[in-house]
Amino acid sequence: MLSIKNLHVTINDKPILKGLTLDINPGEVHAIMGPNGAGKSTLSHVLSGKAGYTVTEGSVTYNGKDLLELAPEIRAREGVFLAFQYPVEIPGVSNIYLLKAALNAMRKHQGLPEVDAMDFLTIVKSKVKLLQMDEKFLYRAVNEGFSGGEKKRNEILQAAILEPKLCILDETDSGLDIDALRIVSEGVNSLRNAERSFLMITHYQRLLDYIKPDVVHVLADGKIVKSGGPELALELEERGYSWLEGQAA
Amino acid sequence: MSGEAYLTEYPAIAARLPGVDLPWLQGFRKQALQDFGVSGFPGNREEEWRYTNLSALNKTLFAPSASQNVDEDWLNQYSLDDAASVVLVNGQFSASLSRLQDLSAQVSVSSLKQALQDRPAWLESRLGQAVTSAEHNLVAFNNAWFADGVVIEVVAKQQLDRPVQILHVVTQADALAATRNLFVLNEEAEAEIIETYVGSVGSYFTASVNECLLGRNAGLTLYKVQLEAEKAQHFGGTYVKQARDSRFNHHNFALGSGLARSDIHTGLDTAAECSLNGLFVAGKRQHIDNHTRINHLKPHGISREFYKGVLDNKARGVFQGRVIVAEDAQQTDSEMNNRNLLLSADAEVDTKPQLEIYADDVKCSHGVTVGQLEEKSVFYLQSRGLDEEAARNILTFAFANEMVDKVENAELKALLLKELLERFPAISL
Numbered sequence: 001m002l003s004i005k006n007l008h009v010t011i012n013d014k015p016i017l018k019g020l021t022l023d024i025n026p027g028e029v030h031a032i033m034g035p036n037g038a039g040k041s042t043l044s045h046v047l048s049g050k051a052g053y054t055v056t057e058g059s060v061t062y063n064g065k066d067l068l069e070l071a072p073e074i075r076a077r078e079g080v081f082l083a084f085q086y087p088v089e090i091p092g093v094s095n096i097y098l099l100k101a102a103l104n105a106m107r108k109h110q111g112l113p114e115v116d117a118m119d120f121l122t123i124v125k126s127k128v129k130l131l132q133m134d135e136k137f138l139y140r141a142v143n144e145g146f147s148g149g150e151k152k153r154n155e156i157l158q159a160a161i162l163e164p165k166l167c168i169l170d171e172t173d174s175g176l177d178i179d180a181l182r183i184v185s186e187g188v189n190s191l192r193n194a195e196r197s198f199l200m201i202t203h204y205q206r207l208l209d210y211i212k213p214d215v216v217h218v219l220a221d222g223k224i225v226k227s228g229g230p231e232l233a234l235e236l237e238e239r240g241y242s243w244l245e246g247q248a249a
Numbered sequence: 250m251s252g253e254a255y256l257t258e259y260p261a262i263a264a265r266l267p268g269v270d271l272p273w274l275q276g277f278r279k280q281a282l283q284d285f286g287v288s289g290f291p292g293n294r295e296e297e298w299r300y301t302n303l304s305a306l307n308k309t310l311f312a313p314s315a316s317q318n319v320d321e322d323w324l325n326q327y328s329l330d331d332a333a334s335v336v337l338v339n340g341q342f343s344a345s346l347s348r349l350q351d352l353s354a355q356v357s358v359s360s361l362k363q364a365l366q367d368r369p370a371w372l373e374s375r376l377g378q379a380v381t382s383a384e385h386n387l388v389a390f391n392n393a394w395f396a397d398g399v400v401i402e403v404v405a406k407q408q409l410d411r412p413v414q415i416l417h418v419v420t421q422a423d424a425l426a427a428t429r430n431l432f433v434l435n436e437e438a439e440a441e442i443i444e445t446y447v448g449s450v451g452s453y454f455t456a457s458v459n460e461c462l463l464g465r466n467a468g469l470t471l472y473k474v475q476l477e478a479e480k481a482q483h484f485g486g487t488y489v490k491q492a493r494d495s496r497f498n499h500h501n502f503a504l505g506s507g508l509a510r511s512d513i514h515t516g517l518d519t520a521a522e523c524s525l526n527g528l529f530v531a532g533k534r535q536h537i538d539n540h541t542r543i544n545h546l547k548p549h550g551i552s553r554e555f556y557k558g559v560l561d562n563k564a565r566g567v568f569q570g571r572v573i574v575a576e577d578a579q580q581t582d583s584e585m586n587n588r589n590l591l592l593s594a595d596a597e598v599d600t601k602p603q604l605e606i607y608a609d610d611v612k613c614s615h616g617v618t619v620g621q622l623e624e625k626s627v628f629y630l631q632s633r634g635l636d637e638e639a640a641r642n643i644l645t646f647a648f649a650n651e652m653v654d655k656v657e658n659a660e661l662k663a664l665l666l667k668e669l670l671e672r673f674p675a676i677s678l
Contacts, residue, residue, distance in 0.1 A: 048632050071631070073635055073640075082632050084629070090647070091647065091648075092644075092647025092648060092650055092651055093647045098633060101634075102633040102635065105633075109634070158633065
C-alpha cells in the first residue's frame with residue numbers, strides 16, 4: 001500500500017530526512033517514535049503534500065502511484081488522510097460544510113454522485129456519537145475555539161467520515177488528558193479494518209497502550225534506526241532513545 | 250477648473266429640474282452652485298479625498314437622461330418580492346415600475362418631485378438639515394443638480410409594515426443620475442429601507458445623497474447594496490441626524506462600480522445608538538472608498554462600527570472611520586473595527602481610523618488589520634480533498650460572509666449571498 005524508499009528531504013537546503021525506508025501493508029498499524037527533531041512531522045507533511053519541503057532523493061509509492069507527483073488534494077481524494085498535530089481553525093466555515101465538501105470532492109474523484117443530504121446527516125450523526133461529541137460541534141466553525149482534545153477528536157471525526165485508506169496520525173495523542181485519549185483511541189480503533197492502514201507518529205508510549213501497533217519504528221536523525229513489535233515501545237519507555245541514536249537500521 | 254463643463258451646462262438643465270417655482274429651493278440650489286463653483290469636484294489635495302481621484306468626472310460630461318427604458322426581466326433579479334419598491338430609472342421616479350400599493354396610511358412614500366408639489370413647506374424645513382454644501386462639493390453638486398428621489402415619512406409611533414426598497418437603476422450610457430432621498434422617522438417610528446444601485450450600461454455617474462432625520466426613540470435600519478456596472482462612477486452619501494434614544498443601523502455593501510465612494514455620517518444626541526457595518530469587495534482595477542463619521546454630540550451614546558474589505562487584482566480600497574466624541578458626550582461607548590484581506594500583491598487598501606475624543610469619561614476602542622489568506626488554512630482544506638482554488642474561494646467567502654450574516658432580511662441576504670458566490674465560487678454554506 002505504501003512504500004517509502006530511501007527518502008531524502010530538505011527544508012531550505014537543510015537535510016531532515018536522510019534515507020528513510022518504510023513499507024506498510026494494507027490493514028497494518030505502524031507507529032513511529034523518536035526524539036524531537038528526528039523528522040517525524042516532516043515525514044507526515046511530505047506524505048500529505050505540504051509545501052516547503054524538497055525531496056532530493058528516493059521515492060514514495062502509494063497503491064502503485066508515485067505519491068510525490070500528486071497535488072495534496074489528489075492524495076486526499078486517493079485516500080491519504082493526515083490528522084494534524086495542530087488542527088487549523090477556520091472561522092466562517094462550519095464543520096458540517098467542510099465535511100460535506102470534502103466527502104463530495106472524494107466521491108466526485110471516484111466517479112460517484114454527490115451524497116444525499118439526508119444520508120449525509122445520518123452518517124455524520126452516527127460518527128459524532130461514536131466520538132462522543134456534541135452535535136452542536138457540527139455547526140460551529142471548524143476548530144474555532146475548540147479545546148485541544150476537541151480539535152483532535154474533530155480530526156478523527158473527519159477520518160471516520162472520509163474513510164481513508166491510509167491514515168496518518170501526527171501526534172494525535174499529545175496534549176490529551178487520559179479521558180480524551182481514550183475516546184480518540186476508541187475512535188481510531190473503530191476505524192481499523194483489513195484494508196485500512198495507519199501510520200501513527202508519537203512521542204509517547206502511552207498511546208500504544210490504547211492503539212496496538214503491528215510494527216514500531218524508531219526514527220532518529222532522519223532515518224529508521226530500529227523496527228520491532230509492540231514490545232519495542234516498552235523498551236523505549238524504559239531506556240529512552242539515546243542508546244539507538246547513531247545506529248543504522 | 251474641475252467641474253467647469255458641468256457649470257457651463259447647468260443653465261440648460263436647471264429649467265428641467267423640479268421646483269423651479271419654489272423660491273426657497275431656487276435659493277438653496279443657487280447657494281450650492283456657488284459653493285461648487287469655487288473649486289469644483291473634490292481634489293486629492295483635500296485630506297478626505299486623498300486616496301480617491303475624481304478626474305474621470307471631468308473626462309466625460311455626464312448628462313441627465315429622460316430615458317425610462319429598462320429591461321424588466323433583468324431588473325427583477327435585484328427586486329425584493331417582500332418589499333414595497335420605488336424604482337428610479339436614470340434618476341427619475343418610475344410610477345409604472347414602482348410598487349407602493351398596500352403600504353399603510355401611516356407611512357408616506359413618494360417621489361421627491363411629487364413631494365415638492367404636494368408639501369413644499371414641509372420639505373423646506375427638512376431639506377439640508379442633516380448635511381449642507383459645506384460638507385464637500387459632491388454634496389454641493391447634488392444640492393444643485395438633484396432631479397428626483399424618494400421621500401419617506403413614518404408617522405410617530407408607527408412602523409413600516411414591510412421594508413421599502415429603492416431600486417436605483419441606470420440604463421443610459423454617460424447618464425448623470427443625481428438623486429436626493431429624504432427619510433423622516435418621527436418619534437418612536439421604525440423603518441427598514443434598502444437602497445440598491447444597479448446599472449445595465451458601462452459608464453455613467455451616480456450622485457446621490459440621503460438625509461435621514463430620526464426623531465426621539467425612532468429606529469432606522471438602512472441597507473445600501475451597491476452593485477453598479479463595471480465602469481460606473483458612484484457617489485452616495487448618507488447623512489443622519491439622530492435625536493435622543495434613536496437607533497440607526499446601517500449596512501453598506503459595496504461590490505460594484507469602477508469607482509465608488511460612500512460617505513456615511515451620523516450625529517448622535519443623548520443615548521442614541523448607531524451601528525455601521527460594511528463590506529467592500531473589489532477586483533480588477535476597481536476603487537472603492539468608504540468614509541464614515543460618527544459624531545457623538547451628547548452623553549451615553551453607543552456606536553459600533555465594523556467594516557471588512559476584500560481586494561483582488563489591482564483593486565484599491567479605502568476605509569476612513571472617524572469617531573468624534575464631543576466634550577459634552579460623557580459615557581460614550583464606541584468600538585470601531587476594520588479588517589482587510591488582500592488577495593493579490595497588487596491590491597491595496599488604505600485604512601485610517603481616527604478617534605477624536607474631547608470628553609474624559611468614555612470607552613472607545615479601534616482596531617485595524619490587513620492580511621492575506623493563511624497558507625496553513627489553504628493547505629488544511631486541500632488535505633481534505635478540496636482543490637487550491639476552491640480552498641481559497643471558501644476562505645475568502647467565509648471572511649466576507651461574516652458581514653452578510655448580519656443581514657436580517659432573508660430575501661436580501663439571499664441576494665447578497667448570490668453576488669458573493671459569483672465572485673468566490675465556493676459551494677454554498
